[in-house]
Amino acid sequence: MESIRLNLPADRQLVKSLKVGDEVRLFGNIVTGRDAAHKYLVEQRPDSVRDILKGTFIYHCGPVVKKVGGGWGVVAAGPTTSIREEPYEAQVLEEYGLAGAIGKGGMGEKTLAGLVKTGSVYLHAVGGVATLLAQRMKRVVEVRMLEEFGTPEAFWVIEVEDFPALVTMDSHGDSLHRQVLEASRKRFDELLKQKG
Amino acid sequence: MSRVDYDLFRRGTAATIEAAATVLPTDVADALRRALEKETGEAARSALAYIVENIELSQKSTSPICQDTGYPTFWVELPAAWDRSRVAAIIREEVAAATERSALRPNAVDIVTGKNSGDNTGILVPAVYFDDAQGDSVKVKLILKGGGSENVSCQYKLPMGSLGAGRDLEGVRKVVLHGIFEAQGFGCGPGIIGVAIGGDRAQGYSLAKKQLMRSLSDRSPVPELAALEETLLRQGNELNVGAMGFGGATTVLGVKIAAAHRHPASYFVTIAYGCWALRRKVMVLSSEGFAVSDH
Secondary structure (H helix, E strand, C coil): CCCEEEECCCCHHHHHHCCCCCEEEEEEEEEECCHHHHHHHHHCCCCCCHHHHCCCEEECCCCEEEEECCEEEEEECCCCEHHHHHHHHHHHHHHHCCCEEEEECCCCHHHHHHHHHHCCEEEECCCCCHHHHHCCEEEEEEEECHHHHCHHHCEEEEEEEEEEEEEEECCCCCEHHHHHHHHHHHHHHHHHHCCC | CCCCCHHHHHHHHHHHHHHHHHCCCHHHHHHHHHHHHHCCCHHHHHHHHHHHHHHHHHHHHCCCCCCCCCEEEEEEEECCCCCHHHHHHHHHHHHHHHHHCCCCCCCCECCCCCCECCCCCECCECEEEEEECCCCCCEEEEEEECHHHHHCCEEEECCEHHHCECCCHHHHHHHHHHHHHHCCCCCCCCEEEEEEECCCHHHHHHHHHHHCCCCCCCCCCCHHHHHHHHHHHHHHHHCCCCHHHCCCCCCEEEEEEEECCCCCCCCEEEEEEECCCCEEEEEEEECCEEEEECC
């Protein structure tokens, strides 16, 4: 499949045109943010991180990092399960002007409605492929809230190059996760009736 | 026969932690390669290709396969001459040292303050369980099980009316299949399913997790349970959830079942969901030194 190049901050028209099944490659700065970050973004509505989030993707990821010289290097950085951010994500996308979220496992109807409303997308990175994804990270640009949240939960601003992900939820209201859930539920109901 | 040698134990523990985090067991890596070969779903095939490439990259660069290096859980079989508290202290120190070297991510968070301890030690972390040794050698089994896969592990109480699951192996089949269905997308499939039938609630979770230490080619010695393992492997894959929940031919790589006696009033079925990055290693100490293997 031909993959689509996305330079960051993103061209919002291009993001809006993406469809479930499209493979994308990201170039530019993304920002990690997971459980503590989402709770913080919604409950405190801080101004201190607006500049780094605007126009890019929030990556559900708690990386393994290493001190290198005066800065940081990323050792391993695959996605974490996104559904935990379901209560917050739609609001986070809208409030901070994000182009979307990157994670794994997909998200629910509330987020999907948020994607439609804001013209953003949910990108699925392959869970567990942490070394491969870390090698697509050129450098740590900066980190915020490290002291308060600890390594896995901090906002790591990371410049990526050729970072692969799959569009699994789009701004047209489609979701691969919903499709697979519905098909597998049908199979599950049939298998329940079959004897082992 | 192994001498009591705490320094050797320390070196072996450090090597075992590093190997577990960076080198996927051969049986699991081979199963993932086979899954890639036969996958026809485009998205699942692409996911499996990245997974296989990542396994090789991690091993080559000795960096963690997955950034979530999990709950470090050790089962230690110790001959009587060894001091358990000293062994537990060495494990704790080596887990902290591995975290300092970035072989492990700091994963221990204080419930009250919300602070990450920063070195993977804390209350009940790392988990260390002791058993008496079968012979006179020291054996350490380690699993680094990620939080995402632990979150989709679950426990059923039979009977379960909504699934028509009664208190028999057919009921077990139904709830395990339900557990695999429910885990879709969240546990980083294709998964390895550890199942415990019976016991009390705590024993169920413990026994189920221990099943993840078994080789994928291992079959239960109980013929009825071996048959159920096979059925659930086949039917689990027939759900077509696929790698990462993208839809595809391989949803589970293995189902490993063990049973314990149950209380007449209880019938628990416990599932330990292992993600594809099943990081398990076994270390054995001998007079020659230590040896680290996959299971």
